[in-house]
Amino acid sequence: MHPDLLPVALTNYVGLASVIFFIGVAGVVLRRNPLIMLMSIELMWNAANLLFLAFARAWLNNAGHIFAFLVITVAAAEAAIGLAIVVVVFRSRANVDVDEIALMKG
């Protein structure tokens, strides 16, 4: 096999990343604990990253690596701010049930 070719077919990576992404979606939709919801969002970020790297490898174009790097950075910022919001909400309400936090519902 030529070394430039992807050893595993790209479609397998697409399927795997989709499954992980939908597991993350299910976590956000079904769980009420904001920390587990944030972790499910991390799962979704990483599924997208896996796709970036798989496509980068398939085309031997490292723009996908740069995108994955940016995604990791933004994910870190998102996690920091999300956790700060959780801390603030918990401090003011002693309660982290996301269904009870409806102040901005209008």
Place this chain on the structure above:
Amino acid sequence: MTMAFWILAVLLVASAMFVITAKKPVHSVVGLLAHFFFLAITYFMLSAEFLAVIQLIVYSGAILMLFVFVIALLSSGVAPFSVGPDRLPKIAAPATLIVAVLLAFVAYSISREPAVFTPALHGIAAGPVGTAGVFGSVADFGHALFTVNLLPFEITAFILMVAVIGVILLAGDHAPYVPTRRRARIVERDMREAIVRAGEE
């Protein structure tokens, strides 16, 4: 290699399922740690060695530690941390249906067209991971990051700085926008007094 991919796929999906089904957030963090570890191995298989290492250092080392610290900070206080039941019973059926439809769409669309690629058009050739000068090596990545993509890299620094400022503003010691319960009571009392005063006048 194919065998390794399928083993990793099973492990990745299993650990992801564990993350969203675990009762306690700490267990979810452990599941996520395993998930990131398997993901880093997958990145190595995709010859993205720098990002595999970054995955372990930044995600497992920094972000997950942040989660652990927040869990420790919050659950050392009063109430049990995981409050209330999940929404699983109510919307499990529609959620499963939607996910099944979307996954079927993905399966259909990737089975439709056999992917044929003509690699090595843009970059440099692939090679065994860990050797110098092949696709995805640290030198390759660094060259791309600091030449063509220098502006996105600088924007990264800006994003992180804004995030740090935001976190300090939100959760810092003298956060101006935090309605603590005591401060909310004071504000409420002031407003009530103002209303009473307005009524007297």
